[in-house]
Amino acid sequence: xxxxxxxxxxxxxxxxxxxxxxxxxxxxxxxxxxxxxxxxxxxxxxxxxxxxxxxxxxxxxxxxxxxxxxxxxxxxxxxxxxxxxxxxxxxxxxxxxxxxxxxxxxxxxxxxxxxxxxxxxxxxxxxxxxxxxxxxxxxxxxxxxxxxxxxxxxxxxxxxxxxxxxxxxxxxxxxxxxxxxxxxxxxxxxxxxxxxxxxxxxxxxxxxxxxxxxxxxxxxxxxxxxxxxxxxxxxxxxxxxxxxxxxxxxxxxxxxxxxxxxxxxxxxxxxxxx
Amino acid sequence: xxxxxxxxxxxxxxxxxxxxxxxxxxxxxxxxxxxxxxxxxxxxxxxxxxxxxxxxxxxxxxxxxxxxxxxxxxxxxxxxxxxxxxxxxxxxxxxxxxxxxxxxxxxxxxxxxxxxxxxxxxxxxxxxxxxxxxxxxxxxxxxxxxxxxxxxxxxxxxxxxxxxxxxxxxxxxxxxxxxxxxxxxxxxxxxxxxxxxxxxxxxxxxxxxxxxxxxxxxxxxxxxxxxxxxxxxxxxxxxxxxxxxxxxxxxxxxxxxxxxxxxxxxxxxxxxxxxxxxxxxxxxxxxxxxxxxxxxxxxxxxxxxxxxxxxxxxxxxxxxxxxxxxxxxxxxxxxxxxxxxxxxxxxxxxxxxxxxxxxxxxxxxxxxxxxxxxxxxxxxxxxxxxxxxxxxxxxxxxxxxx
Numbered sequence: 001x002x003x004x005x006x007x008x009x010x011x012x013x014x015x016x017x018x019x020x021x022x023x024x025x026x027x028x029x030x031x032x033x034x035x036x037x038x039x040x041x042x043x044x045x046x047x048x049x050x051x052x053x054x055x056x057x058x059x060x061x062x063x064x065x066x067x068x069x070x071x072x073x074x075x076x077x078x079x080x081x082x083x084x085x086x087x088x089x090x091x092x093x094x095x096x097x098x099x100x101x102x103x104x105x106x107x108x109x110x111x112x113x114x115x116x117x118x119x120x121x122x123x124x125x126x127x128x129x130x131x132x133x134x135x136x137x138x139x140x141x142x143x144x145x146x147x148x149x150x151x152x153x154x155x156x157x158x159x160x161x162x163x164x165x166x167x168x169x170x171x172x173x174x175x176x177x178x179x180x181x182x183x184x185x186x187x188x189x190x191x192x193x194x195x196x197x198x199x200x201x202x203x204x205x206x207x208x209x210x211x212x213x214x215x216x217x218x219x220x221x222x223x224x225x226x227x228x229x230x231x232x233x234x235x236x237x238x239x240x241x242x243x244x245x246x247x248x249x250x251x252x253x254x255x256x257x258x259x260x261x262x263x264x265x266x267x268x269x270x271x272x273x274x
Numbered sequence: 275x276x277x278x279x280x281x282x283x284x285x286x287x288x289x290x291x292x293x294x295x296x297x298x299x300x301x302x303x304x305x306x307x308x309x310x311x312x313x314x315x316x317x318x319x320x321x322x323x324x325x326x327x328x329x330x331x332x333x334x335x336x337x338x339x340x341x342x343x344x345x346x347x348x349x350x351x352x353x354x355x356x357x358x359x360x361x362x363x364x365x366x367x368x369x370x371x372x373x374x375x376x377x378x379x380x381x382x383x384x385x386x387x388x389x390x391x392x393x394x395x396x397x398x399x400x401x402x403x404x405x406x407x408x409x410x411x412x413x414x415x416x417x418x419x420x421x422x423x424x425x426x427x428x429x430x431x432x433x434x435x436x437x438x439x440x441x442x443x444x445x446x447x448x449x450x451x452x453x454x455x456x457x458x459x460x461x462x463x464x465x466x467x468x469x470x471x472x473x474x475x476x477x478x479x480x481x482x483x484x485x486x487x488x489x490x491x492x493x494x495x496x497x498x499x500x501x502x503x504x505x506x507x508x509x510x511x512x513x514x515x516x517x518x519x520x521x522x523x524x525x526x527x528x529x530x531x532x533x534x535x536x537x538x539x540x541x542x543x544x545x546x547x548x549x550x551x552x553x554x555x556x557x558x559x560x561x562x563x564x565x566x567x568x569x570x571x572x573x574x575x576x577x578x579x580x581x582x583x584x585x586x587x588x589x590x591x592x593x594x595x596x597x598x599x600x601x602x603x604x605x606x607x608x609x610x611x612x613x614x615x616x617x618x619x620x621x622x623x624x625x626x627x628x629x630x631x632x633x634x635x636x637x638x639x640x641x642x643x644x645x646x647x648x649x650x651x652x653x654x655x656x657x658x659x660x661x662x663x664x665x666x667x668x669x670x671x672x673x674x675x676x
Binding site: 001051078079084085086091094095096098099103104105106107110111112113114115116117119120121123124126127128129130131132133134135136137138140141144147148150151152154155156157158171172173175176177205207252253254255256 | 412537
């Protein structure tokens, strides 16, 4: 299964936007973390901007990045938003409120608690009526999101906007389900190459035991990868930053792994070599 | 751009458990006898004035053995449903036929096992605020908990996915299954939907003033909100073969969003209409080919009127339609598959259920809402599921005949 990546978005501690951080993923500078950037969610209408929680702002920021990088009309692609637990802050608030005497939860918090809240806000912001999916698969969420988005573009011939993101649980749920920080990445996938295609991605499931899952060369990026389910996508970003074709292996349902053969499409010469 | 026509997927086996009872026959007989599964709320210590579609005896049916960490109301409901209608044997046969890693598991749920976490918050340490240990969050509450439970219970290792798009969740599992099979990543898929009673949805829908005090009355002039239910449904999907004899197949699916409001549908049902049109396009059918529409029909003021406009706008005023939520309640993330499988029962048994509890159809409605059950051959059924976030999915099922 072949797909083309037309736009990439990135958000994390000290990370905002893809092109500014390519050198980091090429190993030319160490990852030093840093503060979380301010969310860019200006695309949301005023009412929705006021109502949006952290995971919604994160998803909208990521979606906007990939759309702009791919230079595509935001009403064109289908949407796949992947996150293991969605808005962990809203979930925690609701569970705490339901353990009190009056059990009152606000209507806004309730509708923000659905896993597809972020795609709801995004589609309202851009006026898209395309299919929107919201999926989860615990520490395999990134692989599952990539597969859902890839199968959709390949079988339905529609561009797909994929955002993979997580935010940490506040106490006390953080002890039961540790997510170390806020992280997200986004991609605009197409079934055929366009003028904006950055890379070709061949996806296969493999049960070959010699094909080991990738980690990150930079130890701090590796800590990020292992601490956040969404950050399991980092090895793909490492490969996308490279100037040469490479293979990335992500964990999937054992015994299968997800093998990604990545061919950067920097120019026609690279394409011919691949 | 219209979607391309799709190759059908056979529903080679299916099962459902809800307030009407365990297994397909319980639902079929309750539909035929027009017997509701709704009853006044007696769930935990919930003091809300409402009726529920509750599944009996889940309190006494724990998940045990190697999967004990998955024990919670949602996975108990999944387990109970998997044990009906020889579904496990059908899954085992598919595993033998294709290989464990060539059968996918795709589940839809809205709230997963959140009840488990809600109750744990009542047990917080008064000094530290800590939750009981171990909480088993991953196994009970994380959104893929019931997908992982199902996959392990059936011993499968194919592609897995959990879809959580509120009340369209388990309609969309059919679309994702078709895509995975079409892309060659698996040969068959177990699709399902499980949603169970919890405080979040009971108090949440109450906060939105969407819950009615009595049993819900879809499309009624005096409708005043939903009755919440719980349910589980599973289907085994495989490629249709030319050698197939009589059976039921998924012929089309359509997905869309409203781009309108988080908890209120587009007033004219534009997104809903788009989902139905896309399902027709994929099935290669026209509106006149549809013999029965199982409405989303929640009995909320806004859903039913928006859906009525979408349906009559696309199908005209004569295609028989009804909501079956007067029987099961609104089973939220399980509604998509529950109602698709009710559609399969209509195809197999040649009947159309009339809306239960509906006395006087809203005089502003123009679609052909059925009040009484009808016996008649049914070739194609369309089932609607719409959710928060304006998330819509429509499915078309049909009889395969040689």
